[in-house]
Amino acid sequence: xxxxxxxxxxxxxxxxxxxxxxxxxxxxxxxxxxxxxxxxxxxxxxxxxxxxxxxxxxxxxxxxxxxxxxxxxxxxxxxxxxxxxxxxxxxxxxxxxxxxxxxx
Amino acid sequence: xxxxxxxxxxxxxxxxxxxxxxxxxxxxxxxxxxxxxxxxxxxxxxxxxxxxxxxxxxxxxxxxxxxxxxxxxxxxxxxxxxxxxxxxxxxxxxxxxxxxxxxxxxxxxxxxxxxxxxxxxxxxxxxxxxxxxxxxxxxxxxxxxxxxxxxxxxxxxxxxxxxxxxxxxxxxxxxxxxxxxxxxxxxxxxxxxxxxxxxxxxxxxxxxxxxxxxxxx
Numbered sequence: 418x419x420x421x422x423x424x425x426x427x428x429x430x431x432x433x434x435x436x437x438x439x440x441x442x443x444x445x446x447x448x449x450x451x452x453x454x455x456x457x458x459x460x461x462x463x464x465x466x467x468x469x470x471x472x473x474x475x476x477x478x479x480x481x482x483x484x485x486x487x488x489x490x491x492x493x494x495x496x497x498x499x500x501x502x503x504x505x506x507x508x509x510x511x512x513x514x515x516x517x518x519x520x521x
Numbered sequence: 522x523x524x525x526x527x528x529x530x531x532x533x534x535x536x537x538x539x540x541x542x543x544x545x546x547x548x549x550x551x552x553x554x555x556x557x558x559x560x561x562x563x564x565x566x567x568x569x570x571x572x573x574x575x576x577x578x579x580x581x582x583x584x585x586x587x588x589x590x591x592x593x594x595x596x597x598x599x600x601x602x603x604x605x606x607x608x609x610x611x612x613x614x615x616x617x618x619x620x621x622x623x624x625x626x627x628x629x630x631x632x633x634x635x636x637x638x639x640x641x642x643x644x645x646x647x648x649x650x651x652x653x654x655x656x657x658x659x660x661x662x663x664x665x666x667x668x669x670x671x672x673x674x675x676x677x678x679x680x681x682x683x684x685x686x687x688x689x690x691x692x693x694x695x696x697x698x699x700x701x702x703x704x705x706x707x708x709x710x711x712x713x714x715x716x717x718x719x720x721x722x723x724x725x726x727x728x729x730x731x732x733x734x735x736x737x738x
Contacts, residue, residue, distance in 0.1 A: 425600035432601045436573040436608035440615075443565035450701060451561060 556624070563619035564698060566612045568707055571688055573609035574656060575711030577602050578685055582718035587727045606660045613653050645695040648687050655684035685715055 583589055584598035620628040632639035636654075637647030659681035666674035689712055698704040 423596065425597050428597055428600045429604035432576075432604035433608045436569060436576075436605060436612060439572050440565055440569035440612055443568050444562060446703065447561045447565050447698065448558075450698065451557070 559619050559622035560625070563616050563623065564696065566616035566619060567692060567696070568698075568704065570609045570612035570616055571692055572707060572711055573605050573612060574681075574685060574688065575715050577605035577609055578681060579714040579718035580605060582715075582722040586718075586722040586725045588721055588725050590727065603660075603663070606656075610653075610656060610660055613656065617653070642695050645691055649691040649695070652684045652687035652691055655680050655687070659684065682715075682719070 580598055580602040584595050584602060587595070589595075589598060617633045620626060620633055621630065626641045628639060628641065632641075632646070633650065636650040637643055639646040659678050662669060662674055662677050669677075689708065693699050693708055696704065699708075
């Protein structure tokens with residue numbers, strides 16, 4: 418405990434102010450970084466639209482045939498953000514933001 | 522103590538009012554008003570809390586090692602130690618509360634208050650919650666140390682070192698900015714300050730005072 422009659426109020430205020438200033442500086446730095454580097458979740462969630470694939474249903478082509486092999490695979494989510502955008506209402510567990518941000 | 526709590530509440534209320542009034546325009550000016558302001562505030566508060574708690578630990582270890590005797594009084598170091606600790610706790614509360622307003626991670630009160638109850642990064646989120654409680658207990662028991670006994674209080678106070686380790690792991694692994702060099706600098710600076718102060722605390726031996734015995738002539 419501080420000495421009687423001397424509670425170092427100024428030192429306490431300075432220390433708390435430094436912590437507050439660190440917080441303010443970090444809000445600004447993180448917001449700037451998010452805006453400049455596209456590290457926002459919305460930017461990471463941008464989905465590159467897969468080209469529409471011709472339907473092979475009813476075409477008579479047997480699975481595994483040459484025609485089948487030349488076709489591009491069905492749209493596979495390439496990022497967690499894409500997965501999220503496909504079915505936002507059905508996903509229960511959120512995708513880790515950290516990985517999306519780092520990827521961007 | 523009552524004055525400190527009242528001041529903390531007043532500062533918190535003032536901060537919320539200021540945030541309400543100028544937060545959005547400020548974020549727009551910075552180019553970051555994209556609906557993720559709560560996430561930004563939470564990350565910034567978490568990092569600032571980490572730094573404040575690291576400072577508190579470092580000052581506390583330096584104070585108890587008595588290495589600064591003769592340069593700065595221990596009472597002054599104690600005041601700084603307490604102020605940084607309380608500021609770190611306040612920022613940790615802000616870090617948690619801001620998460621409640623983030624629409625993406627879906628944290629609710631139960632998932633931030635109960636360790637390992639969150640669906641988002643369950644283990645690391647739970648570690649953060651545990652860390653917060655450890656710091657809360659280690660800080661608040663200072664005012665009841667006479668009632669609980671100095672030995673138990675000292676033991677509880679030592680858990681803050683483990684709590685700092687938990688905060689470090691929580692921040693590094695769950696933080697979405699860990700790859701940014703300046704954030705790595707923040708983590709390293711905090712860890713180095715605490716490690717250095719603990720090393721001093723464990724190794725420094727204060728010089729013995731030589732008693733001057735009056736010689737009878």
